[in-house]
Amino acid sequence: MAVTTYRVTLANRENATFEVVARRPLLESLREQGVDLPYGCKYGGCITCAAKLTAGIVDQRRQVALNKRQINAGYVILCVARPMSDVTLEIGVDSHGALYRNPFLDPLEPHDLRQASPHQRLDDGP
């Protein structure tokens, strides 16, 4: 059976492209091809390898580090994310502009608060 591969474009690395296999985490595939990437835990728990997905789809069900705001901003955890299509990424800490926010300087926007799911508190009950 043929191995499924996809094309990864790194938008903030002069649109460099790489062929990667579908069943392996992007961090592994890209590092093996010489891409300089940060990482920490390698099990989806620490956010160090976060990258911004600007096109395409990944499966990152194994990540546990991102909150809803960060997921909605397009962040993916490369050490566990596997490509499900051709993807375009911004990588490294220079892609982390929207990853972090100062909660005293920028209180959450109303739509962010909705994502924080107030229902959860009501449903938790006494």
Add this chain to the structure above:
Amino acid sequence: MECCGPGFASPADAIKAPRETLLYTIAIYTGTGIQKPDYLATVDVDPESPTYSQVIHRLEMPGIGDELHHMGWNACSSCFGDAGMSRKYLLLPGVRSNNIHVVDTATDPRAPRLHKVIEGAEIRAKTDLSGPHTVHCLGSEIIISMLGDAKGEAPGGYLHLNDEFEIVGRWENSMGDIKFGYDFWYQPRHNVMFSSEWAAPNTFMPGFDLEEVGHLKYGRELHIWDFERREPVESFYLGEDGLLPLEVKFHHDPDSSHGFCGAALSSNVIHWWKDDAGKWRWEKVIDVENEPHPEWPIPVPGVMSAILVSMDDKYLYLNNWLHGDMRQYDISDPHAPVLTGQVWMGGLLGKAPEVNGVKMAGGPQMFQLSLDGRRLYVTTSLFSTWDNQFYPEIRERGGVMVMIDCDPLHGGMTLNPEFVVDFGREPNGPSRCHEARYPGGDCTSDIWL
């Protein structure tokens, strides 16, 4: 007790020890954009030395991305009676990788070497724990607070290592109803341990969100343990006075039941003690007010991320990481601390943007006091994710270590004008210095049986 083990017979003996000439601090690249290993830096603190106030050695970890954080010794004064023990190994856990690096500092104290690595994957597989934080020796063995389970969910537990640095398993018999872990300190003559609460790794790794405090994803309790039975027996609910209760310190006097906790977000110091009836009590004794910021809609809390008690139990030191000040309080009466010193360095309020010629990115964060109580070494980085949130310019400028001269007789503190170590000028690019320890023992390690 005759001599021979590590450390000192008593806090009074520790105060009389020779002055420190070296100190170790961890320096991180994790989260900085520089893909280099974190390292243990040796800093020359001997004013007679030609390399005074410089990094004289760097021990790189084997891989990248550990995020070294707190450290601890294999042995302290709790082993003073054991001639077979020595304070030879410094343990450096990686909060993100879960690797625990055991470093030999005795063979050549100026150039420590890696002795062993306990792999994070092995710790997760054998104990279902992750997120190592505080390291304390327990007589000849070692326990490390772990903030999450193998999937990063709270409350985690305690990793137990033997004196060969092999995994024994979980130290605690029960976590009871404890929701989160963080720091701990024990006082054996009272058969007690106190532990505090930060949050689950899955909560603090993505960065700090104020809304999650409201959703009870950050701690607000202190826990009292039966130390011999290894289980919690009582908890203090601190409420709004104790949001993010982080560092806990008992008096060094092993007979004392008094201790303190710095609640980081509330920026309060909580004092506890055992009353005459044998009941544990607590009260808030220091309250740092939030400060308005010209550009921020929400007033800035101090963020008291660390506290330290001097070896003579007379002074308590605390930081306000976001405000930018270090403070010294006389705690001769632990119920009524008196502010006796304050120094500004960095911070968001603009009081001291430059210190000894170095532009500060960050505020006072971790600190270590000399055994004689006269020299306080202070660093500026907290945790890479949180640094990046509150002080994004730290990526370009790196961390800084400064020294504050303290007067242990009359109180008071002044910034030392001669000493500054700028980690923005490290050979591989700006790194961030964090916790510091001295080879011979220090004010945040030693416990007496």
